[in-house]
Amino acid sequence: KAGVTQTPRYLIKTRGQQVTLSCSPISGHRSVSWYQQTPGQGLQFLFEYFSETQRNKGNFPGRFSGRQFSNSRSEMNVSTLELGDSALYLCASSLDSGGYNEQFFGPGTRLTVL
Amino acid sequence: GQQLNQSPQSMFIQEGEDVSMNCTSSSIFNTWLWYKQDPGEGPVLLIALYKAGELTSNGRLTAQFGITRKDSFLNISASIPSDVGIYFCAVFTYNQGGKLIFGQGTELSVKP
Numbered sequence: 001k002a003g004v005t006q007t008p009r010y011l012i013k014t015r016g017q018q019v020t021l022s023c024s025p026i027s028g029h030r031s032v033s034w035y036q037q038t039p040g041q042g043l044q045f046l047f048e049y050f051s052e053t054q055r056n057k058g059n060f061p062g063r064f065s066g067r068q069f070s071n072s073r074s075e076m077n078v079s080t081l082e083l084g085d086s087a088l089y090l091c092a093s094s095l096d097s098g099g100y101n102e103q104f105f106g107p108g109t110r111l112t113v114l
Numbered sequence: 115g116q117q118l119n120q121s122p123q124s125m126f127i128q129e130g131e132d133v134s135m136n137c138t139s140s141s142i143f144n145t146w147l148w149y150k151q152d153p154g155e156g157p158v159l160l161i162a163l164y165k166a167g168e169l170t171s172n173g174r175l176t177a178q179f180g181i182t183r184k185d186s187f188l189n190i191s192a193s194i195p196s197d198v199g200i201y202f203c204a205v206f207t208y209n210q211g212g213k214l215i216f217g218q219g220t221e222l223s224v225k226p
Contacts, residue, residue: 033213048213102162108155
């Protein structure tokens with residue numbers, strides 16, 4: 001069974017630009033969560049999507065958004081990039097939502113904002 | 115906000131030694147998890163704990179869910195070079211609809 005895949009693996013952008021990251025969950029998994037990982041703040045929850053609907057949202061500004069497609073693939077978008085958005089963005093898929101289900105993480109997308 | 119305090123931040127040990135790390139919280143959580151992250155990869159679940167007082171093993175790894183539901187520890191016995199990485203504790207919370215909260219991580223280095 002293929003694992004969670006994320007594309008691209010590395011990305012360099014400049015301040016003010018926008019970026020879209022993609023996540024393909026494990027086949028059969030319907031929930032996708034996104035996390036931001038930085039040396040200073042650690043791993044922080046961004047949002048979760050289930051059945052094309054955003055279920056939960058973390059404490060991030062509105063510049064961070066996402067969506068989920070009917071095949072459970074998810075994208076996250078960051079608009080008007082700031083230097084502080086440089087981070088490893090991880091997505092995790094799980095079978096279901098609404099309670100604890102084991103989350104399987106992808107390798108992440110390393111975003112550098114210059 | 116909710117926060118997990120994980121210690122130590124880093125450890126440098128000799129191959130063959132045992133390792134212990136722990137995680138505490140000021141709040142009660144009903145699901146405690148331990149993950150390992152290798153460089154360039156996402157975290158991988160090592161052990162999940164669902165019951166206060168539970169002691170669970172996975173090979174050379176042993177983790178316990180504290181009886182107060184506010185702490186957990188992870189032990190690694192007879193460390194080997196491939197144990198190198200960052201270990202995270204995490205809890206599942208229903209706050210904001212359900213999400214994982216992670217500790218700051220313990221970076222483990224093993225000298226052959």
